[in-house]
Amino acid sequence: MQKLQRTLTESVVPHMVLLVYLVIAMFPLFLVIINSFKTRKAIFANPLMIPTAETFSTEGYLTVWERAGFPSYFANSITVTVVSLFLILIVGAMAAFALSEYPFPGNPLLGIYLALGIMIPIRLGTVGILRLISSLGLVNTLTALILVYTAQGLPLAIFVLQSFMQRIPRELKEAARVDGATEYRIFGLILPLVRPAIATVAVFVMIPIWNDLWFPLILAPGEKTKTVTLGAQQFLGQFVSDWNAVLASLSLAMIPVLILYLIFSRQLIRGITSGAVK
Amino acid sequence: MQVSSTYKKKRKPFPFHIIVFLAPAVIIYTIFMIYPLIDSLRLSFASGETGGYIGFENYKTLFNNELWSIRFWGALKNNFEFFFIHMLVQNPIGLLLAALLSRRTLRWTNTYRTLLFMPTMLSVVIIGFIWQLILSPLWGVAEGMMALVGLDALFQPWLGLETTALPTLALISVWQFIGIPMMLFYAALLGIPDELVEAAYVDGASAWTVFWRIKFPLILPTVGIVAILTFVGNFNSFDLIYTVKGALAGPNFSTDIMGTFFFRTFFGQQLQLGNPEMGATVAAIMLLIILVGVLLYLVGWQRRIQTYEA
Numbered sequence: 001m002q003k004l005q006r007t008l009t010e011s012v013v014p015h016m017v018l019l020v021y022l023v024i025a026m027f028p029l030f031l032v033i034i035n036s037f038k039t040r041k042a043i044f045a046n047p048l049m050i051p052t053a054e055t056f057s058t059e060g061y062l063t064v065w066e067r068a069g070f071p072s073y074f075a076n077s078i079t080v081t082v083v084s085l086f087l088i089l090i091v092g093a094m095a096a097f098a099l100s101e102y103p104f105p106g107n108p109l110l111g112i113y114l115a116l117g118i119m120i121p122i123r124l125g126t127v128g129i130l131r132l133i134s135s136l137g138l139v140n141t142l143t144a145l146i147l148v149y150t151a152q153g154l155p156l157a158i159f160v161l162q163s164f165m166q167r168i169p170r171e172l173k174e175a176a177r178v179d180g181a182t183e184y185r186i187f188g189l190i191l192p193l194v195r196p197a198i199a200t201v202a203v204f205v206m207i208p209i210w211n212d213l214w215f216p217l218i219l220a221p222g223e224k225t226k227t228v229t230l231g232a233q234q235f236l237g238q239f240v241s242d243w244n245a246v247l248a249s250l251s252l253a254m255i256p257v258l259i260l261y262l263i264f265s266r267q268l269i270r271g272i273t274s275g276a277v278k
Numbered sequence: 279m280q281v282s283s284t285y286k287k288k289r290k291p292f293p294f295h296i297i298v299f300l301a302p303a304v305i306i307y308t309i310f311m312i313y314p315l316i317d318s319l320r321l322s323f324a325s326g327e328t329g330g331y332i333g334f335e336n337y338k339t340l341f342n343n344e345l346w347s348i349r350f351w352g353a354l355k356n357n358f359e360f361f362f363i364h365m366l367v368q369n370p371i372g373l374l375l376a377a378l379l380s381r382r383t384l385r386w387t388n389t390y391r392t393l394l395f396m397p398t399m400l401s402v403v404i405i406g407f408i409w410q411l412i413l414s415p416l417w418g419v420a421e422g423m424m425a426l427v428g429l430d431a432l433f434q435p436w437l438g439l440e441t442t443a444l445p446t447l448a449l450i451s452v453w454q455f456i457g458i459p460m461m462l463f464y465a466a467l468l469g470i471p472d473e474l475v476e477a478a479y480v481d482g483a484s485a486w487t488v489f490w491r492i493k494f495p496l497i498l499p500t501v502g503i504v505a506i507l508t509f510v511g512n513f514n515s516f517d518l519i520y521t522v523k524g525a526l527a528g529p530n531f532s533t534d535i536m537g538t539f540f541f542r543t544f545f546g547q548q549l550q551l552g553n554p555e556m557g558a559t560v561a562a563i564m565l566l567i568i569l570v571g572v573l574l575y576l577v578g579w580q581r582r583i584q585t586y587e588a
Contacts, residue, residue: 011384017375018375018378018379018390023535025393025456026393028397028409028453028542030410031408031412032408044417047418047422048419048421074531087306090302091306094299094300094303095300095303095304096446099300102293104293114307116312116498117311118509120568120570122311123512124315124564125311125317125318126322126407126540126557126561127554127561128313128314128316128317129314130554132309132317147306148310151306151311158326183295190412204483207399210401213401213402213517213520222411228401229401233403236403243411247411253401257399257400258396261396262392269392272465273465
């Protein structure tokens with residue numbers, strides 16, 4: 001009897017709690033996706049039903065395709081995210097290498113200076129950023145977003161990469177130096193060795209850039225430079241009453257991210273749990 | 279001998295490579311992050327009309343001028359409420375989920391944590407709209423589901439009422455970001471050595487006792503990290519309120535937090551023109567609040583934990 005009770009609390013209860021929360025976490029996403037494939041009538045009559053042969057409809061997707069500039073928003077988001085990510089990783093890795101490799105005077109101080117940005121949100125400097133960007137004539141350009149996101153992502157990237165680079169055995173670098181390798185060559189040798197850390201950093205800095213609403217809204221709200229997040233926000237605001245279109249655009253904005261997440265989730269979760277952010 | 283060694287030292291070439299490695303990062307970071315922050319702080323001491331230095335006048339206006347102060351204190355109070363709801367709901371549930379996930383005998387942990395972390399990955403804009411639809415009286419999904427358990431009489435348009443809009447938005451945000459404390463606690467719990475826990479079980483301790491007496495004290499550093507991340511995140515929050523309620527954070531400013539107040543102030547909305555100097559002043563106060571939070575964490579929490587560990 002006691003043993004039975006023990007197995008109950010040990011294995012059944014945890015699964016029950018987790019399953020209940022799983023439903024709470026998944027239900028809203030599921031609801032939006034299933035209803036995006038239904039007729040307007042069915043959306044209101046039976047929101048909880050999955051689409052059937054009679055209620056199936058893609059009219060929402062057609063509206064979104066015709067009315068909103070989603071292909072161009074996607075292209076903008078991809079450009080901004082990929083270029084910023086590339087800059088953050090290469091520039092960040094170089095700085096992290098210098099900080100972890102050379103004990104020059106002022107090294108710890110520079111490390112602290114660069115790490116300040118981890119805790120201080122860059123948004124608080126928005127008034128200054130907007131003034132700077134307009135004086136550079138970069139308002140409504142993707143370049144403005146790329147520069148700001150690079151500055152935003154660097155502190156965490158440098159901090160994490162530096163701690164990984166410090167763990168690389170000294171002998172490796174010394175051996176290369178004895179062979180006459182330049183410092184740039186040694187950096188090139190180290191880079192592949194911290195690949196897992198680079199992948200982790202990539203995921204961590206990429207998500208906030210892709211999802212950001214603040215800087216696109218302030219620095220690049222023009223039709224040509226809109227990102228997906230801003231485009232979706234404005235499209236949804238205008239089409240509130242067209243439920244098919246709203247549900248379809250939500251699904252369109254959500255599904256690519258979810259697919260990418262499912263592909264990379266192992267990498268991401270390993271990154272979190274391996275102490276990269278501790 | 280002496281001479282030759284100093285000679286050798288002088289010959290060591292200037293380490294240009296260090297500068298090459300560091301310069302790009304330092305330049306981009308300084309120009310696009312540190313300089314704007316300092317420029318913004320400077321502006322908070324400048325007059326909106328002349329641009330000249332006026333000391334703490336903008337701060338006085340913000341605190342004392344009725345037009346400004348009512349919005350400022352309102353946003354500050356709401357922001358604290360927003361933060362406390364996260365601390366009381368998000369972090370305990372995150373801890374509970376992490377505690378369950380980290381049990382070694384549990385199966386399907388990979389599936390659970392992947393799916394539970396999913397909402398955290400999505401844009402706040404998407405999440406805001408999804409919940410707006412679910413809670414909408416027009417669609418009636420929330421009402422219909424409450425009717426299934428006989429609670430439909432309790433349904434209200436929560437997002438539209440002055441008293442419930444802010445807690446509702448806070449709970450939506452909790453729902454989305456619960457994955458972060460969950461993952462951080464989960465990582466910390468996995469790091470606890472097996473021997474410690476095994477020994478307690480052998481002594482006949484229950485899972486409950488083991489958790490609170492052994493595991494929880496060991497993950498206290500993570501509790502502090504989660505708290506400070508929640509604090510900084512909440513006092514920098516903007517997207518959700520803006521998406522669901524717009525820049526005016528209605529009804530009647532009841533969902534206005536520092537982020538939306540800051541945005542309205544410097545960027546303007548509808549009939550109100552943007553005011554960079556006052557916006558910079560609001561940003562400076564936000565920076566101060568965040569710095570106080572971080573300092574409290576470093577001095578009050580992290581140091582105590584370290585002495586405790588020693």
